[in-house]
Amino acid sequence: MPLTGAELTAWIGTFLWPFFRVGAFFMAAPIFSANMVPAPIRILLAFALTLMLMPLLPPMPVMDGLSPQTWILVAQQILIGASLGFIVQLLFQVFVVFGQLVAMQIGMGMAQMADPSSGINVTVLSQYTLIMTNLVFLAVGGHLVVIYTLAESFTVIPVSTEGFTRDHAWLIAIQGGWLFAGALLMALPIIIAKLVVNVALGVITRASPQLNIFVIGFPTMMIIGLIELWIWSSEYLFHFDRMAREIFDLMRIWLEL
Numbered sequence: 001m002p003l004t005g006a007e008l009t010a011w012i013g014t015f016l017w018p019f020f021r022v023g024a025f026f027m028a029a030p031i032f033s034a035n036m037v038p039a040p041i042r043i044l045l046a047f048a049l050t051l052m053l054m055p056l057l058p059p060m061p062v063m064d065g066l067s068p069q070t071w072i073l074v075a076q077q078i079l080i081g082a083s084l085g086f087i088v089q090l091l092f093q094v095f096v097v098f099g100q101l102v103a104m105q106i107g108m109g110m111a112q113m114a115d116p117s118s119g120i121n122v123t124v125l126s127q128y129t130l131i132m133t134n135l136v137f138l139a140v141g142g143h144l145v146v147i148y149t150l151a152e153s154f155t156v157i158p159v160s161t162e163g164f165t166r167d168h169a170w171l172i173a174i175q176g177g178w179l180f181a182g183a184l185l186m187a188l189p190i191i192i193a194k195l196v197v198n199v200a201l202g203v204i205t206r207a208s209p210q211l212n213i214f215v216i217g218f219p220t221m222m223i224i225g226l227i228e229l230w231i232w233s234s235e236y237l238f239h240f241d242r243m244a245r246e247i248f249d250l251m252r253i254w255l256e257l
Helices: 005-028 039-056 068-106 124-139 142-156 166-173 175-207 213-233 236-256
Strands: 112-114 121-123
Touching (some): 005 039, 005 068, 005 142, 039 142, 068 121, 068 124, 068 166, 068 175, 068 213, 068 236, 121 124, 124 142, 124 236, 166 175, 175 213, 175 236
Antiparallel strands (some): 112 121
8 A cells, every 4th residue: 555755754653753752751761761771671661651551642733844844843852751740750869868968967978889770879767768769759650640641642742743832941941949958957957956966965075075075976966867868758748759759740730721
């Protein structure tokens, strides 16, 4: 059966336009974008998910493959997919920042290791909280929720050259404040407790100058900090649930812009 150029372009576009959005999402979303996941695996996941979504998606626009509008459309889909993945990344990074803040307070800031998922050096405490977040996220089916939201984005933001606006970019930019505010709120009880301990050690040093504050202060701060971290771990699921709800609400707000 002969195919015209327009029919062939429409048939390829039915798969190609969603593939750019899905592929950009897998390149930016946590867990999927980790360095431990090879690029061919991500491409295969994006290819398989696009094939499964094709029958459920609205009609795709038919465009000339060499026109400027086509390149604008490709850039729009990449921006939308990468933005959705970046929003999910905020949920994981808030616990990484929390680990950095607490580690500096309890004297574990020097204990660093290479994060295999990003390739940068982070504190051991940040790596611990990141591993917990990965496990809980997969256990509660968070990866299924974000994939469902990605599929829903094709209905809310159809494939067109006007999907990504300035408001979408601005909403993502201001979430940097949410990232540091959320991490600081979780770390605030530990920071206040460390401040009280520092004041107590200062009073002890003032009352008894013979005591060497550097000898008793560092181990005391670390032991109390580990106890505080153990108490915080019992409330970890509460913090994860609150942060995850805010991130998923943000994704829906971002799509409805």
